Amino acid sequence: MKLFGLAPHLVRFCVAASVVVLSQLVVTPALAGLRVCNQTGKTVSIALGYRAEQGWKSEGWWVAPPDTCSSVFQGDLNSRYYYLFAADDISGGTWDGEIFMCTRDESFTILGVEDCLARGYERTGFFEVDTQSRSNWTLQLTENEINSPEQESQ
Numbered sequence: 001m002k003l004f005g006l007a008p009h010l011v012r013f014c015v016a017a018s019v020v021v022l023s024q025l026v027v028t029p030a031l032a033g034l035r036v037c038n039q040t041g042k043t044v045s046i047a048l049g050y051r052a053e054q055g056w057k058s059e060g061w062w063v064a065p066p067d068t069c070s071s072v073f074q075g076d077l078n079s080r081y082y083y084l085f086a087a088d089d090i091s092g093g094t095w096d097g098e099i100f101m102c103t104r105d106e107s108f109t110i111l112g113v114e115d116c117l118a119r120g121y122e123r124t125g126f127f128e129v130d131t132q133s134r135s136n137w138t139l140q141l142t143e144n145e146i147n148s149p150e151q152e153s154q
Contacts, residue, residue, distance in 0.1 A: 032136040034073035034082055038064035039142045042090045048072045049083035049101040049126050056113045058101040069138070076135040083126035086141055095141055097127030
């Protein structure tokens with residue numbers, strides 16, 4: 001028997017090909033977590049601070065090329081507030097704040113925010129991100145919000 005004028009083996013092939021194509025179109029749910037999108041023309045490095053079971057924790061570095069997003073925390077956001085520091089790797093401008101946590105130049109995971117310098121780390125100002133108690137959040141870094149080195153020294 002012919003379906004749409006096709007031989008049975010061609011019908012099976014068309015059905016199988018359609019299943020493959022449709023499986024590629026299935027939308028997967030968005031992953032929970034905290035994403036930072038770099039909406040600038042320069043590469044930025046990102047550090048994250050948050051309250052973990054063991055206490056305050058800072059981690060870094062995620063690198064976000066221009067016009068890309070980096071997932072800096074995966075899984076449901078269990079806290080309302082997270083803290084970020086980001087630096088423009090070219091000009092030295094930063095997105096920073098008044099919440100101080102420990103960092104270092106190389107990749108790091110650091111427990112605790114006290115005595116950064118005495119423990120051999122840098123003391124870095126992070127800014128607060130209010131996730132409004134949602135399970136995921138995306139933050140946009142833009143050129144308009146960067147603190148250039150000239151602005152920081154004034």
